[in-house]
Amino acid sequence: MEKTAVLPIPTVKRFPSYLRILHAFHEKGDVYISATVLAEELGLKPIQVRKDISYTGLEGKPKVGFEIKQLIKVLNHVLGWDNTSEAVIIGAGNLGMALARYNGFRAYGLTMAGIFDNAPDKIGRPVGSLTIQGMDDLSSFIHEHRIVIAVITVPASEAQEVADFIMGEGIKAIWNFAPIDLKVLPSVALQRTDLATALAVLSVKMQNKLESEEEDI
């Protein structure tokens, strides 16, 4: 079998929306869905949808389209959502604790297996179903549980140091919530989600809209 082409990121970003539509159509009893219908539901062009799905290797049937159950299966597989990974959260501040309590990642095959912090008064405290552990225990935890994904929620000033440490312990993917651009090894996947920046953008967009409404007053 030929090697699959590397998935373009814009395609990956559309897959969760495809899954949402597919689940909705599956629930109302549909068995097949065409690229055209999928495209209409999401305001995309059918050719885009066909191209995206082609990366999964799944082929549609002429006239009827794709078997919904099968397409759900391959998309989940391509996204890695069909096998559960365990992640550690590093930094038990407000955001780290909120993410530890949030069970919503399970639907996407991610379980938060541990949460770590270096503040003595935090260690031992319960957060959802977890207990905050000290940074001294992080290395052994990563190796024992074969953890490859880490969620960083420490302050920006500590994030690079934490990243360097966990990469040394074999972490292969970092989801960075600290408001800083981390430098990572070429072999390590990095994704940044910055809530402060998202809020800043929203805030300024709103001000711009309000100002343009007032116009020349």
Next chain:
Amino acid sequence: MEKTAVLPIPTVKRFPSYLRILHAFHEKGDVYISATVLAEELGLKPIQVRKDISYTGLEGKPKVGFEIKQLIKVLNHVLGWDNTSEAVIIGAGNLGMALARYNGFRAYGLTMAGIFDNAPDKIGRPVGSLTIQGMDDLSSFIHEHRIVIAVITVPASEAQEVADFIMGEGIKAIWNFAPIDLKVLPSVALQRTDLATALAVLSVKMQNKLESEEEDI
């Protein structure tokens, strides 16, 4: 005074990083900072930093640069972080509750003032310092508290309906965590943060890295 030019979004996105550096330099006792130093700290070009700061209207002094305290002040002002806004969270699922418990937005002038859901078994339950209220009370709450910002954490299938309703009640900014592209009025600011998509992208990036390491095996 001339009207300030509309802030470009990439500039807005860099402002939180500027603030972080400025706070760090302020804490260690520095009074002035040059665009060059700020640029170095963030791996940007000095000309970019100067251009960004020019949008605030603040001018640096030759040779010494910008007064740190003043620059912090104007950046916070431009971002709207110096006056507190209250927001409502709509959808008391895992994510909505996590955001309600997360106090980290206060540093950016945002307080979560209420959380709403339509599930009878959720209404009345405490979440952090808030109590989940029914959707029937949303309209009066928005008007009484003069809320203009809403955080949407309902399922994708309900998000547009919720958005339409709150825009009718005068909401001017929507932070959408539901995995769907909302249609909003031209006068309403919209920002989307999609954790599922961020996770999907991280997951695929990691797979691609692992595959490229295995190469032709």
